[in-house]
Structure formats: C-alpha cells, structure tokens
Amino acid sequence: MQQPVFVAQTVAAPAAQKAAPVTAHALAKEALGKLASALRGQAADQTPIASLDIPIEDARHLCAEGLIAFAKGDIAAARAFLKRAAEDGDARALMALGDTYDPTTLSQLGALGLKGDEAVARSYYSRALAAGVGGARERIAALAAK
Amino acid sequence: MNRAGLRQSPRMGVCAFAIAWTLATFAACAAVAAPAMIRYDHPVYKNGKRVLWHGAWRGSAGRSYSHNAPARATVPEAPAAAAAAAGAVAATAAGSAAAGAIGGETSAPLKPFAILADPGDLSASRMAREFVEVLGDQGVQGRAIVGSTAPTGIARVMRTDMADFAIVTLDSLAVSVKYQPDWPKRVPLVAPLAPETIEVVASKDVKSLADLAGKSVSFGDPDGTTGISAKLLFSRLGVTVAPTYEPLADALAALAGGKRDAVVVLGAREAHALDGFGGDGRFHLVAIPWSPPLESVYAPARIAASDRPNLIRANDTVETVAAPMALVAIDAPAGSPRADALGRLARAFFDTYESTLTAGRDEHWGEINLAADAAVPNADWPRLAAAQGWVDERKASANASLDAFRATAKAAGAGGGPKAEDSDRLYDSLTRWRSLLQ
Numbered sequence: 001m002q003q004p005v006f007v008a009q010t011v012a013a014p015a016a017q018k019a020a021p022v023t024a025h026a027l028a029k030e031a032l033g034k035l036a037s038a039l040r041g042q043a044a045d046q047t048p049i050a051s052l053d054i055p056i057e058d059a060r061h062l063c064a065e066g067l068i069a070f071a072k073g074d075i076a077a078a079r080a081f082l083k084r085a086a087e088d089g090d091a092r093a094l095m096a097l098g099d100t101y102d103p104t105t106l107s108q109l110g111a112l113g114l115k116g117d118e119a120v121a122r123s124y125y126s127r128a129l130a131a132g133v134g135g136a137r138e139r140i141a142a143l144a145a146k
Numbered sequence: 147m148n149r150a151g152l153r154q155s156p157r158m159g160v161c162a163f164a165i166a167w168t169l170a171t172f173a174a175c176a177a178v179a180a181p182a183m184i185r186y187d188h189p190v191y192k193n194g195k196r197v198l199w200h201g202a203w204r205g206s207a208g209r210s211y212s213h214n215a216p217a218r219a220t221v222p223e224a225p226a227a228a229a230a231a232a233g234a235v236a237a238t239a240a241g242s243a244a245a246g247a248i249g250g251e252t253s254a255p256l257k258p259f260a261i262l263a264d265p266g267d268l269s270a271s272r273m274a275r276e277f278v279e280v281l282g283d284q285g286v287q288g289r290a291i292v293g294s295t296a297p298t299g300i301a302r303v304m305r306t307d308m309a310d311f312a313i314v315t316l317d318s319l320a321v322s323v324k325y326q327p328d329w330p331k332r333v334p335l336v337a338p339l340a341p342e343t344i345e346v347v348a349s350k351d352v353k354s355l356a357d358l359a360g361k362s363v364s365f366g367d368p369d370g371t372t373g374i375s376a377k378l379l380f381s382r383l384g385v386t387v388a389p390t391y392e393p394l395a396d397a398l399a400a401l402a403g404g405k406r407d408a409v410v411v412l413g414a415r416e417a418h419a420l421d422g423f424g425g426d427g428r429f430h431l432v433a434i435p436w437s438p439p440l441e442s443v444y445a446p447a448r449i450a451a452s453d454r455p456n457l458i459r460a461n462d463t464v465e466t467v468a469a470p471m472a473l474v475a476i477d478a479p480a481g482s483p484r485a486d487a488l489g490r491l492a493r494a495f496f497d498t499y500e501s502t503l504t505a506g507r508d509e510h511w512g513e514i515n516l517a518a519d520a521a522v523p524n525a526d527w528p529r530l531a532a533a534q535g536w537v538d539e540r541k542a543s544a545n546a547s548l549d550a551f552r553a554t555a556k557a558a559g560a561g562g563g564p565k566a567e568d569s570d571r572l573y574d575s576l577t578r579w580r581s582l583l584q
Contacts, residue, residue: 057566064564065441067572071555073518076340076510080445080468084436092573099580106515108583110542113499113516135577142583 059088067096075100075114091131098124098139104146118143256494257487258287262309262476264295266370266394269342269413269508270313270471276507277311277473277495284498286491296371297322300333304477310488313339315412316470317443318374320523330522331479334530336492338520340510341468343415343447344379346432347401347423347457348408355385355432361407363387364397375469376410382439395419401429408432412469415510424456431457431464440467441563443523472520475530489532496536517541547579 066081079100085093099105101124103116122143129136259281263274274290281288293299295314300322303309322329352358363380366372368391380387390397390406398419400406414420423429431454436446444467451458458464475492478485502511517537519529528534554575558568 060566060569061564062436062446064558064566064569064572067569067576068555068559068564069445070576071552071572072521073515074338074521075515075518076513077445077470079513080341080447083448084446090569092569096573096576099576104583105580108542108545108548110517110540111515112496112537112540113514114512115503135581138581 056089059085059090059093062088063090063093063096066093070096070100070109073109073111075106075111086127091128091133094124094128094131095133095136095139098122098128098136102139102143104142118146256281256284256286256491258289259310259488259491260289260291260308262291262293262295262299262303262312264299264313264367264371264412265292266366266372266411267295267313267315267342267413268416268418269510270295272416272508273339273510274313276502276511280498280501281491281495283501284494286494294367294369294371296369296374297326298369299371300329300476301326304332307477309476310478310491311336312474312476314472314474315342315371315375316472316520316522317378318371319472319474319527320443320525321374321378323522323525330525330527332477333474334478334480334485334528334533335520335522336473336475336488336530336533337496337516338514338518339471339473340513341445341447341470342413343449343466343468344375344434344444345411345414345420345449345454345466346408346434347398347411347420347429348432349401349428350430352408352432355380355383355434358387358408358432359385361387362390362405364400364406364409365389365391366397366410366412367391367393372410372412375412378443379410379434379440379467382443383434383437384439398423420454420457422456427456429457430459431466433464434466436465436467444469470520470523472522478530480528480531485530486532489530489535492530492533493536496533545579547582551575551579 062081062085066078066085069075069081070078079097082093082097082100086097098121101117101121103118103121106114106116122140125136125139125143129140261274261277263270265271271290271292278288278290291309293303293308295312296318300312300314300319303312319329319333346355346358346363348358352361363376365376370391373389373391377389387408390400392400394409394411394417397406397409401409402423411417411420431449434440440446447466447468448463449458449466450463451460454464475485475488478488496516499511499516502508517540521527551572554571558564558572564572
C-alpha cells in the first residue's frame with residue numbers, strides 16, 4: 001500500500017481549475033470540508049488518505065459512483081463522475097481518471113472498442129502526483145516504460 | 147447526409163422490400179415441401195391489418211427452401227443460406243466471419259437493415275448514419291431512418307416492421323417496462339453508447355430550473371424521446387412545468403419570440419440550429435447541478451463556452467446531466483430467427499468497430515466500451531445473445547484482484563446507491579488490483 005502523502009499547498013490544484021464562484025453553496029461546502037477534515041484527522045492512521053484536503057462528502061460520493069461505473073466497464077459514465085469528483089476536491093479521482101485513459105488498465109479491465117490515450121492518462125496521473133496521491137509516480141513510470 | 151436527407155421516404159423502401167420478401171417467401175414455400183415448420187420472424191400485414199403475428203407458424207421450413215430461393219429473401223430465416231447467391235459477392239470478410247460464427251457456414255450475405263434514430267436527437271441520427279456507413283463498407287446494405295424512439299415510437303416500429311435497430315435513451319426505455327412487460331425480452335440491448343447531454347436553453351432571467359416552475363417549456367418533438375427524458379428529469383428534480391411539444395427550430399423561434407420560457411434539447415452536439423441561436427446575448431444555458439435524485443439514471447456533464455459561445459459566458463462552463471444511451475435490436479426475442487439475423491449484423495459491426503474510431507466520425511464512438519453492460523435504469527434488461535457472445539469470446543483472463551474490485555463495486559452499488567464512505571473501499575480495491583498490473 002502506498003504511504004499517505006500530506007502536502008500542504010499543492011492540494012488546491014484540482015479545485016483551482018474551476019475558479020470556484022463564491023456562492024452560499026460553496027461556503028457551506030468549505031465549512032463541511034473543514035468539519036470532515038477535523039473528523040477524519042483522528043482516523044488518518046488507519047485509512048490512508050491521499051491528500052491533506054480531505055474531500056468532502058459530495059466529492060467522495062461522486063468518486064464512489066465513478067468507481068462503480070468504472071468497475072462495470074462503463075467508461076464514459078466513469079469519466080463523467082470522476083471528473084466531477086476531482087473538480088469537487090477528491091484527488092483520488094484524478095488517479096482513477098488516469099486509469100480510465102490508461103491503455104494498460106483498459107486492456108486488463110477487458111474493455112473492447114474504445115482506445116486509451118496515454119497522453120491524457122499521463123496528465124491525470126501528473127495532476128494526481130501534484131495533489132499528493134500515493135502511487136501516481138509508479139503509474140507515470142509504467143506508462144513511460146511501455 | 148443531413149437531416150432532410152434522412153427523411154427521404156424510408157417507408158417506400160420498406161414497402162418494396164416487404165413485398166419482395168413476402169412474394170419470394172411464398173414462392174419458396176410452394177417450391178419446396180418441408181417436414182418442419184418455422185416461426186414467422188415478424189408480423190405480416192394485409193390491407194393495414196395484422197394477419198399473422200410472431201407466434202404464427204408457416205407451413206414450410208426456411209432452412210430447406212433457402213437453397214432455392216433468392217438469398218435476399220431467405221437470409222433472415224436461414225443464416226446458413228446458399229453461398230452462390232448473387233448478394234454473397236458483396237458480403238465481405240466481416241460479413242462472412244459473422245455468418246460463419248453463427249451459421250457454421252461461410253459467405254451468407256447479411257440482410258439489409260434499417261436503424262432508427264429520434265428526430266429530436268441529432269447526435270443519435272449521426273451515429274445511426276455512421277453505423278450504416280461502417281456496415282456499408284462491409285458490403286451490408288442499410289438505411290438510417292428517423293422516427294420517434296420513445297416507447298410509443300418503438301411500439302409503432304415493431305408493429306410495422308420499420309426498423310431492425312434503434313438508438314434509444316435508456317431513461318425513456320425504462321419507462322416502457324411498466325406498460326410493455328415483455329420488452330426486455332423483445333428489445334434486447336446490443337451495445338452501450340456514450341451518454342447524451344441534456345441542455346436547457348432559457349432567457350438569462352431564469353437562474354435555475356426551479357425558476358421554471360409553472361412556466362412553458364418546450365420538450366422537443368411531439369412523441370419524441372426528448373419529451374420523455376425531459377419529463378423524467380423535471381419530475382426527479384421536483385419542478386412542475388407546462389410542457390409544449392414542437393420541433394427544435396420552432397421551439398427556438400417561440401423562445402426568441404417570448405412564447406416559451408425554456409427549451410430542452412437532447413443530443414445537441416449536432417443540433418446546428420442551436421449553434422446559431424442566442425447571438426443577441428439574451429439567452430443562456432440553465433445549469434442542472436448534480437443532486438442525489440439524478441443518480442442511478444443520469445451522469446454529470448459539463449458544457450464549455452467553446453461549445454456554446456452564444457449561451458455560455460467566455461471561459462465559463464455550465465453543469466448539466468447526460469442521459470444513458472444504447473443501441474437496441476427491435477423485436478428480436480432470444481432464439482428467434484430475427485435475433486439470429488440481427489445478431490449477425492451486430493457481430494459484423496463489432497468486428498469492424500475500429501473503423502468508427504477514424505477521424506471524421508463522431509468522437510463518441512471512442513468512449514464506448516463494447517464489453518460494458520448497458521444498464522437500463524431499475525430494470526433487468528438482457529443483451530442480444532450474439533452481441534453478448536462476441537464480448538464473451540474476447541473476455542480477459544480471470545484475475546482475482548479485478549474480480550475483488552468488481553465485487554466491491556457491486557456491493558457498494560446495491561441498495562440505494564453508494565455512500566461517500568464506499569469510495570474508500572472502492573479506491574483501495576482499485577489500487578490493489580492496479581498495483582498488481584505494474
């Protein structure tokens with residue numbers, strides 16, 4: 001298992017993409033996020049969490065939906081959910097997004113028809129690496145070794 | 147080909163073909179007395195009345211007369227038809243491979259087919275045309291036709307034998323189970339397609355969908371699939387509007403003239419009427435934020451300003467949702483001759499799927515995993531046996547950690563959908579499988 005990597009600054013990367021409009025909803029999300037971080041902080045030694053910015057409920061929910069779609073092989077839906085999860089702050093979704101484009105992952109998953117895209121996979125893995133998600137470096141290396 | 151081209155009298159062709167088929171079949175029946183009987187594979191009409199339905203039996207055996215009758219007429223009943231038929235020359239490698247896999251013999255030409263796409267969903271029309279082109283390159287004749295793919299439309303097509311395949315939204319197909327309990331058997335899925343975005347165009351005064359409560363909203367063509375999807379979407383979001391039904395161009399004109407408050411568009415990637423709309427800056431796309439009532443049916447989507455420069459502020463994006471889509475076979479219950487015939491076409495398409503991925507074709511083909519199960523929301527809907535067989539033949543070797551990931555996903559997805567904390571187990575499970583691959 002990868003070690004949790006805690007990065008203080010870089011975690012804002014996925015969220016910054018969106019140039020988040022400050023609305024009442026966003027503020028509520030922020031407060032929830034802080035609460036979630038506080039609560040999850042105690043359990044951090046048991047559950048490896050990829051980034052310091054503990055993703056809030058919505059993002060984790062979307063990530064779960066994305067991973068379920070991915071496991072079913074529904075790549076288009078998986079990408080849609082994971083993109084939204086990453087935008088909402090779940091950095092793990094960036095790793096999984098990389099997987100939905102990684103030709104190795106797709107062929108092992110038994111996907112037929114669609115082709116992966118190494119460049120896109122690499123860019124998502126890089127963003128995951130920047131966000132401090134464990135294992136991203138290995139995936140990038142594996143892509144380069146192909 | 148444009149939309150007008152698609153509309154060119156499909157009925158004429160169907161009639162001509164039906165007449166030729168009927169005549170040839172009866173001629174063949176007379177010519178050969180056969181010991182067995184086979185089922186009609188589609189209804190037979192006389193003076194507008196249905197005289198024979200699928201359950202009827204015909205007094206001859208397709209498999210024995212097929213050697214004497216013209217291939218075009220007999221192939222649906224006899225996959226292992228005469229190789230010497232004129233049409234066989236046209237059936238190229240893919241066609242013969244598909245025939246060989248099922249019929250055990252080679253060179254049987256594939257039956258000409260028709261694929262239906264909804265007039266309100268221009269992306270589906272484009273994919274239908276490309277489906278025809280890809281099979282056309284293999285020497286299989288087919289036509290893309292335009293008609294409602296809402297449940298009522300599919301029912302009509304089934305009654306009149308207008309089409310063999312259809313591109314449908316799965317949210318509307320799910321509605322049909324209530325009224326047509328035998329449809330999961332009769333309208334099997336062939337392949338999943340990429341989800342189609344739903345766009346709501348309205349005046350800038352409309353800030354959210356909730357503002358449309360009680361307002362006049364165009365739901366697309368009368369009887370079209372957009373209307374069904376829109377109705378489901380608004381009801382899931384708890385917003386009651388006053389729907390109107392008209393083609394997109396009319397709806398946009400009414401919106402510009404202040405007679406409508408919003409227009410719902412499905413599959414608008416290809417809707418060029420929308421490209422030119424809103425140049426005066428009065429209109430925008432209303433966001434459909436992701437919310438729990440939408441899950442289990444829709445996927446989240448986002449439209450960028452570059453796609454809708456007139457309707458989205460520069461550098462901004464608008465959240466919306468996408469409806470699940472699939473290719474289905476029409477009236478092909480498992481084990482029927484028609485399921486065999488359509489199965490061979492489906493396999494021929496899959497065999498040549500690579501050519502959908504070439505430049506110039508709809509890029510959505512590149513997002514489709516043929517091995518994925520298209521899932522009709524809240525319904526157990528089977529896949530056409532030949533399509534499933536094609537996928538099964540190419541199944542990756544068993545992998546315990548991948549199976550564990552799938553099992554975790556299945557458990558998390560069961561019973562009311564996943565919770566946020568499921569993402570931890572799912573992600574760990576993905577990581578475990580994935581780390582073994584490197």
